[in-house]
Amino acid sequence: MASRIVAFKLNGREVEVMVKPLTTLQTVLREQLHYTAAKTGCRQGGCGSCTVLVDGEPVMSCLLPVENIAGQEVLTLEGLTPHDGLHPIQQAFVDHFAVQCGYCTSGMIMVAKALLDHNPTPTRPEIVDALSGNFCRCTGYQPIIDAVEEAGRRLQAG
Numbered sequence: 399m400a401s402r403i404v405a406f407k408l409n410g411r412e413v414e415v416m417v418k419p420l421t422t423l424q425t426v427l428r429e430q431l432h433y434t435a436a437k438t439g440c441r442q443g444g445c446g447s448c449t450v451l452v453d454g455e456p457v458m459s460c461l462l463p464v465e466n467i468a469g470q471e472v473l474t475l476e477g478l479t480p481h482d483g484l485h486p487i488q489q490a491f492v493d494h495f496a497v498q499c500g501y502c503t504s505g506m507i508m509v510a511k512a513l514l515d516h517n518p519t520p521t522r523p524e525i526v527d528a529l530s531g532n533f534c535r536c537t538g539y540q541p542i543i544d545a546v547e548e549a550g551r552r553l554q555a556g
């Protein structure tokens with residue numbers, strides 16, 4: 399099938415890619431544009447390691463044909479990270495030892511970002527619910543939930 403050009407905004411910058419039909423956003427990010435923070439896990443929508451935000455909502459980029467997001471805005475962990483340090487969510491993950499191997503971390507942080515944007519003071523059950531599509535094999539989840547809770551407090555405090 400014929401390739402086509404898809405344009406979208408990535409971390410505030412306009413990008414255009416030439417793709418075959420049904421090429422996923424994950425493949426475009428990692429293999430064409432070399433943005434590798436979104437990890438490749440199950441490639442079936444089951445682990446959340448590939449999560450990025452599209453127009454502010456978390457999506458599993460392994461399931462999303464890039465042509466479906468033409469004209470939309472994608473935020474990855476690279477775009478969230480300030481040039482001179484860490485975003486408050488990232489810092490809270492460090493402070494609460496919520497990162498071990500780190501494979502799940504990018505996806506967890508992007509989900510946390512969307513949650514805290516929509517709901518700056520989530521309850522622990524709301525945090526658990528938001529993160530329910532993201533697997534972590536290392537931490538036992540409690541440090542991640544603590545980190546998201548703390549990040550919300552810090553963002554509220556400014």
Ligand code: FES
Pocket residue numbers: 437438439440441442443444445446447448449458459460461
């Ligand atoms: S790699 Fe996308 S959900 Fe697992």
Ligand code: FES
Pocket residue numbers: 496497498499500501502503533534535536537
């Ligand atoms: S820190 Fe290793 S999978 Fe979550």
